[in-house]
Amino acid sequence: MKQTATADEVQAVIERIESVGAKAHVSPGSELTLIGAIGDRDHVARLGLEGHAGVDQVVPILKPYKLASSQLRGGRGSTLSIAGRKVGGDHFALIAGPCTVESRDQLLSTAQVVKDAGAAMLRGGAYKPRTSPYSFQGLGQEGLRLLQEAKEATGLPIVTELMDVRDIEPLAEVADVVQIGARNMQNYTLLSEVGRSGLPVMIKRGLSSTLEELLMSAEYVLKEGNENVMLCERGIRTFETAYRFTLDITAIPVLKELSHLPVIVDPSHAPGRRDWVPSLSLAAAAAGADGIIVETHPDPDEAICDGPQQLAAEDFAEYAQSVFRAAELAGKGASVPA
Numbered sequence: 001m002k003q004t005a006t007a008d009e010v011q012a013v014i015e016r017i018e019s020v021g022a023k024a025h026v027s028p029g030s031e032l033t034l035i036g037a038i039g040d041r042d043h044v045a046r047l048g049l050e051g052h053a054g055v056d057q058v059v060p061i062l063k064p065y066k067l068a069s070s071q072l073r074g075g076r077g078s079t080l081s082i083a084g085r086k087v088g089g090d091h092f093a094l095i096a097g098p099c100t101v102e103s104r105d106q107l108l109s110t111a112q113v114v115k116d117a118g119a120a121m122l123r124g125g126a127y128k129p130r131t132s133p134y135s136f137q138g139l140g141q142e143g144l145r146l147l148q149e150a151k152e153a154t155g156l157p158i159v160t161e162l163m164d165v166r167d168i169e170p171l172a173e174v175a176d177v178v179q180i181g182a183r184n185m186q187n188y189t190l191l192s193e194v195g196r197s198g199l200p201v202m203i204k205r206g207l208s209s210t211l212e213e214l215l216m217s218a219e220y221v222l223k224e225g226n227e228n229v230m231l232c233e234r235g236i237r238t239f240e241t242a243y244r245f246t247l248d249i250t251a252i253p254v255l256k257e258l259s260h261l262p263v264i265v266d267p268s269h270a271p272g273r274r275d276w277v278p279s280l281s282l283a284a285a286a287a288g289a290d291g292i293i294v295e296t297h298p299d300p301d302e303a304i305c306d307g308p309q310q311l312a313a314e315d316f317a318e319y320a321q322s323v324f325r326a327a328e329l330a331g332k333g334a335s336v337p338a
Contacts (some may be wrong), residue, residue, distance in 0.1 A: 001033045002056040009054030010035070016047055023223075025066075027073060032056070036072050038223070063258070065215040067222035068229075073260040080228050080262060082200050083157035083176045084337040085120040087230060088262035092332035093291035094320055095159055095264070097123040099306040101143035109298050111150040113313045117320040120335040121177065122147075122156040123293055127163045128305065129183050135305065141170060148174045155337070159202065159293065165193045172199055182206050182234055185217050195224030202264060202293070204232040211251060215259055230262045231255055232293065233284075235270030244272035247280050252287045262290035268309045274300065277311060278319055285326035291335070292323060 001010055013035055014024040022039025037044045050058050063069045070077075079089035087093045096114040101107050101124045111122050126143025128135075139146070147158050157176035162168065163184060171178065177200045184190055185206040194201050201221050205214045218229050233252065235245030247270035255263045265284035267277050281292055297303045297310040311319055324334050 001035065001054050003032050005033065005054030005056075009052075013049060013052055013055060016049065016052065017044070020044065020047065025072070029074075029076075032074075034072060034074060036061070036066060038066050063215075065212070065219045065259070068215045068218045068259045068261055070256075070258060070260045076260060077256065078227070078260045078262060080200060080230065082121070082228070085157060085335045087120075087264075087335060088290045090332055091290070091335040092285065092324070092327040092330075093120040093264075093335040094323060095119065095121040095123050095291060095293040096296050096316065096320075097159075098125075098297050098303070099268075099295045099310060100125040100128050100304060101139050101146050102304050104146055104149070106298055107146050107150050108153060110296060110313055111154045111156060113298075113316050114296065114320075115154045115156055117317040118324065118334055118336075119156065119320065120291070121159050122150060122154065123159040123179075123295075124150070125161050126171070127161055127167065129161070129163055129181050144170055144174045162190070162194065165190055168193060168197055172197055175199060177202055177230075179232075180204060180217075182209075185209055185214065188217075188220050191217055191220035192224060195221035195226040198226055198228075200228035200230070201226065202230040202232050204234045204266065205236065205248075205251070207235075207237050207245070209236070211254060211258065215255075218259070218261060230264050230290070231259070232264040232266055234266035243270065243276070245270040247271070247284075249283050249287050252284065252289050256288060263288075264291045264293055265289045266293050268293075268295040268306070272309050274309055274311050277309065278322065281319070281323050282326045285323050285332075286329050288330045288332075289327075290332070294319075 017024040017037045020043040025036035027034040096119045128138035159177040161179040180203045182204040238246040267280035295310040300307045300310040
């Protein structure tokens, strides 16, 4: 829309779009308003909006992921606000905590460590997707209760994984961000339900998924009216066998070109060993990631799952400072409560 467009002119365009069964997605800005027309391409093309009052120009979005596309925001990246913490733009969010919630002492001690080190949010799994059905699956409801206690004790927002639509309600009472794990990236029913919940969502890239497939997964959440979506690169399967997964650092600038959504990097799962995590973290932060989600534990050698890749809590403060310095190279400051 033109800078001079009135509210009535904006509303008239919205009504015109909706008259052909399309959905109008409005992105108001300080200087101009963008209106995305989401629907049948042929019907939208016949609207004749070019000469409509208040319309500056009509730009076809050629990507299949309409709402996730950078074109929708005119090339501007989104900045999300999650419990007072900003993610995206000039803000870098460090998200840290144990792989899984094991006990009250383990979680509360870790939560205090990551808070003192300047982390923006606390991560911890109450429900855990495991390759083997005989492995530890998480504490479930008890894990959520402990996460709530840690949240109250530290004031840190909670990031935790959702695996089943039946758990949305109890999880929503605790979580500030719902994590969709790599194995559920293409669980479209789950994505749509999370979209309707309105909760901020972080979607991890699937083990063998392309960036376009990741963005199409984000589209499932966005189309439900939930704009609080983050993308997460966590490593993909390649021919290389020297380490567990290949952390795709190139995905950071590519996703930032293709999409307006914040990009988070998980440096823990790709190497599978803690001594390589700092190097990957520094690379991700310097490459312009909007945040890092990393695992840390008071005694990694005694961790129930993923112990080898979790940073020792006693070393976390030093690690955090080095990551913040790398983020500064990319022009980002640490996200702190508003």
